[in-house]
Amino acid sequence: xxxxxxxxxxxxxxxxxxxxxxxxxxxxxxxxxxxxxxxxxxxxxxxxxxxxxxxxxxxxxxxxxxxxxxxxxxxxxxxxxxxxxxxxxxxxxxxxxxxxxxxxxxxxxxxxxxxxxxxxxxxxxxxxxxxxxxxxxxxxxxxxxxxxxxxxxxxxxxxxxxxxxxxxxxxxxxxxxxxxxxxxxxxxxxxxxxxxxxxxxxxxxxxxxxxxxxxxxxxxxxxxxxxxxxxxx
Numbered sequence: 001x002x003x004x005x006x007x008x009x010x011x012x013x014x015x016x017x018x019x020x021x022x023x024x025x026x027x028x029x030x031x032x033x034x035x036x037x038x039x040x041x042x043x044x045x046x047x048x049x050x051x052x053x054x055x056x057x058x059x060x061x062x063x064x065x066x067x068x069x070x071x072x073x074x075x076x077x078x079x080x081x082x083x084x085x086x087x088x089x090x091x092x093x094x095x096x097x098x099x100x101x102x103x104x105x106x107x108x109x110x111x112x113x114x115x116x117x118x119x120x121x122x123x124x125x126x127x128x129x130x131x132x133x134x135x136x137x138x139x140x141x142x143x144x145x146x147x148x149x150x151x152x153x154x155x156x157x158x159x160x161x162x163x164x165x166x167x168x169x170x171x172x173x174x175x176x177x178x179x180x181x182x183x184x185x186x187x188x189x190x191x192x193x194x195x196x197x198x199x200x201x202x203x204x205x206x207x208x209x210x211x212x213x214x215x216x217x218x219x220x221x222x223x224x225x226x227x228x229x230x231x232x233x
Contacts, residue, residue, distance in 0.1 A: 173215025
């Protein structure tokens with residue numbers, strides 16, 4: 001999956017590349033490609049890489065950038081991409097089976113926007129599941145930032161507290177290893193032919209090794225997989 005996502009970025013001339021070859025978004029791309037669902041919403045979708053990987057029948061993306069939306073339309077004309085406000089989602093309640101909010105809430109907070117209102121909107125339109133991800137600025141991998149910047153950045157605990165009453169949550173840290181270790185590892189992994197990689201489930205093994213609750217402290221990022229409580233069938 002990592003190799004496939006990188007090839008998609010290359011086809012877009014690396015427009016919007018995440019900058020880390022083992023970013024948690026590669027793992028989320030793997031998840032949405034494996035789990036079947038009728039519809040999916042990606043809020044803050046960018047050029048729509050994660051949506052493109054999903055096998056959902058209806059793929060909807062929302063972003064503030066018209067340029068990103070135009071690029072996404074070229075990548076996958078079947079995606080329904082719109083420009084909009086993440087704090088005022090133009091959708092009915094309980095409509096999306098899977099929602100992605102990757103690097104979204106922290107970006108809103110950094111811009112001085114109402115990230116809590118966005119969170120309430122995501123909960124409102126969610127039918128089953130929301131997947132959140134963000135950077136872990138308190139990790140040693142972000143020690144180049146000022147301490148004030150690091151402690152003011154939105155962390156997973158703040159989101160967890162606002163979600164725990166409505167959702168069952170699996171939360172974990174991701175990618176705890178230094179770039180010195182991971183970059184040569186990437187060079188080796190990306191040379192393996194796709195058929196061999198799929199047969200030996202290499203992507204699955206990599207993702208398993210990179211994610212753990214233990215990495216909530218030292219991982220570069222965090223992921224919260226939130227499944228709605230008391231779902232009516």
